[in-house]
Amino acid sequence: MKSRSALLTFPKAVMDKPIISRLLKSCDVEVNIMQAFISPSEDGRMLAIFLGEEEALSGAFRFLEECSVAVRHPSRNVWLDEKSCVHCGACVAQCPSEALVLDPATLEVRLDEEKCTGCGLCVPGCVYGALESIGELLAAGGEGPVCDWREPGRR
Amino acid sequence: MRLERTWEEINEKLRAGSAVVVTAEEMAWISRSEGIRATAGKVDVVTTGTFGPMCSSGAFLNVGHTSPRIKLQKAWLNDVPAYAGLAAVDVYIGATSLPEGDPANSVFPGRFAYGGGHVIEDLVAGKSVLFRGEAYGGDCYPRRSVEAELDLASMGDAILVNPRNAYQNYNVAVNASIERPIYTYLGILRPGAANAGFSSAGQLSPLLNDPLYRTIGLGSRILLGGGEGYVCFHGTQHDPDVRRNERGVPMEGAGTICVAGDLKGMRREYVRGVSIRGYGVSLAVGIAVPVPILDEQMAAFTSVSDEDILAPVVDYGSDYPEHGGAPPLGMVSYAELRSGCFELRGKRVRCSSISSYPRARAIAGELRDLMMEGRFLLSRPVAPLPGAAGYPGGRPA
Ligand code: SF4
Numbered sequence: 161m162k163s164r165s166a167l168l169t170f171p172k173a174v175m176d177k178p179i180i181s182r183l184l185k186s187c188d189v190e191v192n193i194m195q196a197f198i199s200p201s202e203d204g205r206m207l208a209i210f211l212g213e214e215e216a217l218s219g220a221f222r223f224l225e226e227c228s229v230a231v232r233h234p235s236r237n238v239w240l241d242e243k244s245c246v247h248c249g250a251c252v253a254q255c256p257s258e259a260l261v262l263d264p265a266t267l268e269v270r271l272d273e274e275k276c277t278g279c280g281l282c283v284p285g286c287v288y289g290a291l292e293s294i295g296e297l298l299a300a301g302g303e304g305p306v307c308d309w310r311e312p313g314r315r
Numbered sequence: 316m317r318l319e320r321t322w323e324e325i326n327e328k329l330r331a332g333s334a335v336v337v338t339a340e341e342m343a344w345i346s347r348s349e350g351i352r353a354t355a356g357k358v359d360v361v362t363t364g365t366f367g368p369m370c371s372s373g374a375f376l377n378v379g380h381t382s383p384r385i386k387l388q389k390a391w392l393n394d395v396p397a398y399a400g401l402a403a404v405d406v407y408i409g410a411t412s413l414p415e416g417d418p419a420n421s422v423f424p425g426r427f428a429y430g431g432g433h434v435i436e437d438l439v440a441g442k443s444v445l446f447r448g449e450a451y452g453g454d455c456y457p458r459r460s461v462e463a464e465l466d467l468a469s470m471g472d473a474i475l476v477n478p479r480n481a482y483q484n485y486n487v488a489v490n491a492s493i494e495r496p497i498y499t500y501l502g503i504l505r506p507g508a509a510n511a512g513f514s515s516a517g518q519l520s521p522l523l524n525d526p527l528y529r530t531i532g533l534g535s536r537i538l539l540g541g542g543e544g545y546v547c548f549h550g551t552q553h554d555p556d557v558r559r560n561e562r563g564v565p566m567e568g569a570g571t572i573c574v575a576g577d578l579k580g581m582r583r584e585y586v587r588g589v590s591i592r593g594y595g596v597s598l599a600v601g602i603a604v605p606v607p608i609l610d611e612q613m614a615a616f617t618s619v620s621d622e623d624i625l626a627p628v629v630d631y632g633s634d635y636p637e638h639g640g641a642p643p644l645g646m647v648s649y650a651e652l653r654s655g656c657f658e659l660r661g662k663r664v665r666c667s668s669i670s671s672y673p674r675a676r677a678i679a680g681e682l683r684d685l686m687m688e689g690r691f692l693l694s695r696p697v698a699p700l701p702g703a704a705g706y707p708g709g710r711p712a
């Protein structure tokens with residue numbers, strides 16, 4: 161069994177289709193949803209961890225792409241939880257790669273996935289529990305709650 | 316003609332929905348383009364805001380009587396000890412309290428994943444917490460132990476009290492003397508003063524917009540944690556007699572306020588437990604305070620911008636922990652701090668805050684909107700803060 165994390169983007173047009181349940185019927189994989197943002201007015205986003213044999217995993221990602229779901233495998237190792245981030249900017253000064261940047265107009269923090277090396281140095285710098293290392297989540301057995309973020313300190 | 320407005324006149328306008336209310340950030344922009352005098356004529360109230368961790372926080376909870384009755388001697392919420400030496404079922408949960416058995420800093424730097432601040436956040440978010448209590452028993456309070464899942468709705472009263480908050484200016488921390496990263500309440504500081512941490516809303520901060528405490532005092536109605544609250548006293552460590560610039564703006568930590576409000580009216584957005592690596596847990600709270608533009612001087616005070624506010628750079632590797640009164644390494648403005656880096660003794664220092672400017676802006680904006688709609692009126696202080704201008708024993712206005 162292998163595990164891979166994937167960031168899925170569901171275009172508005174496919175939001176009403178039961179894509180994940182079809183996927184589970186047709187591919188031999190397990191899916192653990194770490195976090196999901198679903199709203200009828202926006203593209204849906206989901207961070208999930210897929211478990212299965214190599215072949216089943218690539219089959220599953222192919223299936224998703226055929227359903228117009230964009231699949232990205234974060235090379236980065238961190239996850240910024242938008243519901244917990246207060247945009248203090250404390251993480252910005254910890255990041256050696258300038259992947260975390262403050263928008264000069266709104267003073268809100270953005271994570272530039274392309275620049276992130278996954279070093280994880282920013283994680284302990286966030287006091288609001290909004291930065292999580294995906295590696296640590298996987299190591300904890302992927303026991304994240306479905307469609308919600310973990311409660312602070314109760315993992 | 317001298318411009319003057321009374322508290323009553325402004326409240327009349329607020330009630331009628333005809334008052335002009337702007338945030339402190341907007342005030343700085345407006346007066347920069349139109350001048351202080353014209354702006355003073357236009358604007359009735361300026362709303363200020365701040366959001367950041369402040370350890371001096373906690374909540375008084377009345378957990379309700381049991382049958383048979385208990386007079387609590389020890390109490391825990393989600394395993395975090397609360398102080399029970401009050402009355403039968405009143406407890407106080409402090410923001411920095413740690414759960415029983417927390418490893419704290421035994422493996423340095425500790426994570427401090429959960430504590431009193433998180434209990435308060437969980438309650439505000441509508442979650443239930445496990446309450447445990449112990450007692451010695453007596454004739455009128457026979458029961459000796461209790462255990463129950465409690466949420467905010469099931470409690471009698473829940474009052475957030477911050478004996479110290481809204482610090483008027485504060486230190487900027489660097490590590491200039493320890494050859495490893497140090498873990499402080501202003502962030503993780505790398506050696507050689509490579510980065511700096513700070514915590515203030517600067518030009519939006521309540522007491523920086525009323526530097527001589529002319530309008531903020533005991534009894535001022537405010538927004539606390541997103542709900543209604545009050546300034547109930549001067550805060551602990553309130554020190555009006557620090558160095559100030561020619562406009563009266565303190566150049567280091569100065570005034571503070573003690574605030575209280577009903578936890579039941581607050582929102583998680585503005586009440587957040589924080590886990591500060593290697594330091595401990597705390598609570599971040601959002602506060603918004605209205606400042607009436609009684610005259611031109613108040614318009615000038617509230618027009619303060621980040622360029623005009625300087626903060627001292629302090630070595631948290633030695634000077635701060637030793638508390639020996641060493642002079643600061645330098646002074647830096649909030650405009651520089653907000654830009655993400657500043658120069659200290661010819662070297663570039665990256666900096667970041669642990670308080671949130673966008674959240675401070677948001678709560679000041681909420682108060683502005685409430686006031687414009689006539690849903691939040693000014694309350695005139697019943698007594699001044701120590702050192703207030705224009706009061707007996709205070710500084711000259
Ligand atoms: S440190 Fe945490 S809360 Fe602050 S901006 Fe970064 S992710 Fe958001």
Ligand code: SF4
Nearest residue numbers: 255276277279280282
């Ligand atoms: S993991 Fe490293 S590179 Fe990526 S955002 Fe965090 S500090 Fe920057």
